[in-house]
Amino acid sequence: MANDIAIIGAGMHPWGKWGHNFVQYGVAAAREALADAGIPWQDVRFVSGGATVRCGYPGYVAGATFAQALGWQGAEVNTSYAACASGSQALAAARNKILAGECEVALVIGADTTPKGFLAPAGGYRPEDPDWVRFYLGITNPTYFALYARRRMDLYGDTLADFAAVKVKNSRVGAMNPRARYRKCFTAEDVAASAMVADPLRLMDICATSDGGAALIVSSLEYARRIGKGDAPRVAAISTVTPTFASGVVEMPDIATDSAAAAGVEAHAYRASIPVKAYEEAGIGPEDVSLAEVYDLSTALELDWIEDLGLAPRGGAAALLRQGDTALGGRIPVNVSGGLACFGEAVPAQAIAQVCELTWQLRGEAGDRQVKDAKVGITANQGLFGHGSSVIVKK
């Protein structure tokens, strides 16, 4: 396809709570991706970084920070901030540069180090800040995930056992992933024994935050062929669409949704709109997908994503889960990396890490986690402030 680019290298620093500077994780991921591609660093002419807002100025200019750490060699740089979709936006910038013919090879990179516990908003009386308002009124991040989860229970009949089954499924594959932070197989009993945080979600239904770094080397198809990687997996589509007014689902950190009261305005569900553009761009449909990496900030949210991606009818994801269809070896495996449940979220690296997993899966190099005959993979994530993304990788 005319708009495809090749993924010729992938690398990650293992996720964890290592307590190092974020640059160190990024450099490790980049070096692994470069070695994987088998190309010299000097061949990279564009460094596209996902920003971290937690590490001061070097994090705001992440593209330049990584380029300097790897050794200035004159490459152009870019830094993207799009919350959880930062990595995909950085990938989109690299694709544009390559397809415009301005460079042949680009490094796409993101890394983060996260503080312990809650990131509380600044103090004082600041009702103009939605984040201050919701914390003041007692509404935290798990509140939003729990609202979505409870709605599934009341509307579709999902159960606590279904949510626990997502955790059990993902922990089983995560235990086999050397790059995952949590590598223990959990049982439904373990989940049920964990503390209730925001009913119906327990501690083990909700993902943690982690340190981590991920990197991709992407290139023009012509460059890939020249270095003998003409059959490398390709990026077939990237969607980073924003919501359409009126957004009908209450989203963190807001206290209310848009109003759909005006003539000609309907309420829209943002999450479901994100993959639509990706499918259109790739010219494929959900029936063509071999596996999916989705943003399981909570166990129940994985089920929402399965429906948003069109892999199950609305309300049908739990049935798929119960049949074992979304497990490794099933019809449409979801989160065979272990997902956020086993990694914990490292914001600017996470969307890139999802593409790394698809790359290894499509090459048939995922070892014990390998999805048989994987030909097409799709990622999905959503973050704050109207940011979300979906990337399709195909053989």
Place this chain on the structure above:
Amino acid sequence: MSDKPLAAAIEGWHTMASKPHLIGSQCTHCGTYFFPSQAQYCRNPACDSTDFREVELSRTGHIWSYTNACYQPPAPFVAADPFEPYAIAAVQLEREEMVVLGQVVTGVGVEDLKVGMPVELVLEPLHETDDDIKVTWKWRPLPADATAQAGA
């Protein structure tokens, strides 16, 4: 609680009447509602109006979804000692076609709630300061057939 005067925890976001309303705004051109109030620009992509009126939002609606807070949130939340878990509801307002979050009144837990249940807006204490008792809006379940009489 003491006999200190009542004061809105967030000033200007709701009336202080016995049947209180949230105070929002409405675009005079396209009719879109905003809460919190917005009076500078209309977020409807088909509208470039800068003219808004202040409106009292419907004080009844139906539960879109609900949950609770089992752990004490960080500041600026001011917790009772000891911390008491509370329920939270996202409520669909029919006329405004929007969903508004809020705590559920004291004494009502998630086991008492259901998606689609009718609720009304009331004021309850959020926390106490040296000078006053800060109140805020909370949602209170209504009998199943009560929304018709309660009106908007």
